[in-house]
Amino acid sequence: MSSTSPKNENKPPNVVPSLSRKNAGQNWQAAMGSSTAAASENNSSPSAPTQTQTNPKNQNKKKKKVPPNNLGMEIVSIDCEMVGVGLNGTDDMLARVSIVNQKGNVLLDKYVKPTEPVVDYRTKYSGIRPQDIVNAEDFEKVQDEVIDILEGKIIVGHAVHNDLRVLYIKHPSRLLRDTSKFKPLARLVGTNGGTPSLRKLAKAILGKDIQDGEHDSVEDARAAMEIYNKTAVEWEKYIKKMVNRSQQHRR
Secondary structure, three states: OOEOOOOOOOOOOOOOOOOOOOOOHHHHHHHHHHHHHOOOOOOOOOOOOOOEEEEOOEEEEEEEOOOOOOOOOOEEEEEEEEEEEOHHHOEEEEEEEEEEEOOOOEEEEEEEOOOOOOOEOOHHHHOOOHHHHOOOEOHHHHHHHHHHHHOOOEEEEOOHHHHHHHHOOOOOHHHEEEOOOOHHHHHHOOOOOOOOOHHHHHHHHHOOOOOOOOOOHHHHHHHHHHHHHHHHHHHHHHHHHHHHHHHHHHO
């Protein structure tokens, strides 16, 4: 869908500086083998399973571990909920944005006041209701906060380009990890070349049911991050391999 500028279409958008299933087990490994064979595809790659360890103080509790981050940059996950504006409510406008860190802790979760009349709240999917955004924060204020958080970081998300689009933010593509575009994930859920939904990926990779009804941007951001954490090692190896190949072709 096309996007309508929350402010003035003539105003240049803010830009981030250019730095910038249950365990899938053998199924995941099979998908990875498939990805190696198709290494020339222009996508990003999977990672090491998120492990759990027993808390010595309480044997019934499990503490999540995240894979080591040797990338020299923080990793965050973002998800946005949108409402419909414009003719027939087909244009997207930001109504809520959530960002979590690699451990799933919330860094930001805010409703955003639309700058145009809302035609369709899309509540069935967005979870947004009039009372949520009538006194919400101004777009530009939230946008600035988001930019401050995202700058210089690796961003994980599902169809993350749509989130950045409604935020009017640009971010270097080399710092994006999009769970909707990594082919081994799509193969695992059997999309036959189509784009896998976050819901299907969460079930297949994490063994979790999400989006049972209205969506929640914090839940979705966490799910995308968990999928990345589960597949991060292979994902980053794949990216490095693709970068090396690209460099060799230029020589």
